[in-house]
Amino acid sequence: MGKTAIILGATGLTGGILLRKLIDDENYSTIKLFSRRTVGIKSSKIKEYLIDVLALKQSAKDFTADEVFCCIGTTTAKTKDKKLYKAIDYGIPVTASKLAKQHNIATFIVMSSMGADAKSAVFYNRTKGEMERDVLKQSIPNTYILRPSLIGGNRNENRVGERIGKAIMRIINPIMIGNLKKYKMIYPEKIANCMHFLANTNTNTNTNTTILTSDEIQEISNSITS
Structure with a gap:
């Protein structure tokens, strides 16, 4: 029997790429998706729960x-x-971490x-920091927090400021070296690769908390695709 994974945000850019990776991975037999709308992908592995994710705790019995x-x-x-x-940015991840703790998800x-x-x-920074703090309070044995910089890729949304930022970053990315590497734009494929790798890497039995900066995410992804 293969593993069961839960993805929150599978309709998004990074989550969608991660979903396809798990579908292709024989280690996984079930992929549970909690979201407001369907991902529109047919796979025998996928089990969708179309819910209000702001009320995620109401789906506690299925969060295994x-x-x-x-x-x-x-x-x-x-x-x-x-x-x-x-x-959204604080409430959903923190609720998910509490449910994971409740169901002994490692x-x-x-x-x-x-x-x-x-x-x-x-x-913005404070909300993310508070989210990290309260996720870590759950002391889930293997907790990984990824801190990407500006995420590249094409979204089906009209974000003018983000498009301009990405255009600038594409120009200056090659000259961002040394301590500036963590500020380089990163692509969602790299983040998904890293998440997939972390979940399938042998870890310690004791609590193992890792916070990864954008350049570290990039390095892990490059190491497994090179």
Whole structure:
């Protein structure tokens, strides 16, 4: 019997790529997706739960698996209401971590962001930092927090500022070396590769918490695809 994975955010850019990787991986027999809408992919491995993810705790009985991949996230441009923003970027991952703890799920991998800091004066960074802090409070044996920089790739959304930022980053990426490497734009394929690798790497039996910066995510992905 293969492993069971939960993906939150499978309809997003990184989550969608990760989903396809798990479908192709013979180690997985079941992939549970919790989201508001279907991913539109046919696979015998997929089990979809179409729910209000802001009320994830109502699906506690179904939240059983070997691993949880949390790829949930929004932007201040897309979600201008700060209360709703925090409910998404903080509330969903923290609720998921509590459910994982409740069901003794040993591996929890969550996407955060570069600059996450619970004490930051910047709302975006503070929200991510508070999320990290409260996920870590659950003491899930294998917890991985990924802090990517600006994520490249094409989204089906009109984010003018983000498009401009990506265009600039594509130009300056080659000259960002040394301590600047962690600020380089990273592509969702690299993040998905890293998440997949971490979930399938032998880990210690004791609590193993790892926070990975963007350049470290890139290095792990490059090491397994080279």
